[in-house]
Ligand SMILES: C=CC1=C(C)c2cc3[nH]c(cc4nc(cc5[nH]c(cc1n2)c(C)c5CCC(=O)O)C(CCC(=O)O)=C4C)c(C)c3C=C
């Protein structure tokens with residue numbers, strides 16, 4: 354079972370509001386007491402953020418649908434093809450919206466599956482993403498008399514096949530577009546407080562960056578890690594991507610490539626925030642060359658990585 358975050362069903366205020374409403378009610382994402390959070394969410398965030406964000410989704414929407422959903426379906430089809438010989442069905446579940454994790458489980462149950470391998474497509478574990486997938490699974494299993502054997506792939510931030518897939522994508526991009534002065538690795542952020550409370554996400558992001566830089570043979574001045582997509586007023590993991598974009602040209606760095614290793618599929622946060630908004634910050638601050646390296650999506654090295662992760666689980670059981 355491949356799992357990702359989910360996305361609105363349409364780039365409209367109504368659909369975005371429904372999506373954000375489900376997402377932002379998850380305690381793993383926003384852990385404030387509901388007595389405080391619900392008035393803010395229902396009174397401010399949902400009415401004011403939904404129309405703004407709907408416009409952003411509209412700007413990146415593909416003919417076939419939301420990029421995250423289209424890419425996820427392609428990943429499912431490609432992995433399915435790779436595992437067909439061993440008669441392993443591949444289903445897709447989303448934490449928020451459709452297809453739900455529950456519907457993905459029902460598909461497997463109907464097929465008589467006895468062992469489920471759950472692969473959340475988050476390379477770096479976070480309480481706000483991977484743990485939330487686990488909660489959903491546990492909630493579904495609560496209703497079952499016979500729980501299947503199952504394994505949960507907690508993270509793969511340092512897996513050789515993941516690092517290789519990232520490195521291949523950077524090399525290919527640099528072959529086609531030329532190498533830049535700096536490779537900026539921008540990860541989705543989380544509140545700093547989550548890290549202080551034990552979330553290993555930030556450490557795993559830094560480890561992914563180090564392994565990728567080593568694989569590419571980069572010197573310390575040739576790469577940098579930042580965190581994007583801040584939400585709310587509290588401090589998030591630093592350095593922030595947007596501030597770094599504005600500062601780099603002043604430091605004399607005018608040509609950069611940007612990769613977002615925490616995103617296994619292109620989505621709003623890569624196509625709009627990185628490819629659009631942050632590019633503008635960099636160019637307006639005096640940058641000359643800015644290049645976004647796409648997420649691993651359904652490229653063959655990424656699908657091979659999924660095959661390797663699944664095979665390792667089968668061998669272990
Ligand atoms: C890559 C892993 C992700 C982590 C970690 C993560 C944490 C996190 N996110 C929010 C709030 C929002 N995220 C939103 C979009 C979004 N987030 C991820 C992934 C991670 N989030 C993805 C893949 C997407 C894109 C979905 C798509 O449809 O393309 C949004 C919605 C957009 C917006 O309103 O800006 C919010 C909100 C928090 C609070 C958080 C950690 C606590």
Ligand SMILES: [Fe+2]
Pocket residue numbers: 378391394395
């Ligand atoms: Fe509420």
Ligand SMILES: [Fe+2]
Pocket residue numbers: 541582
């Ligand atoms: Fe997010």
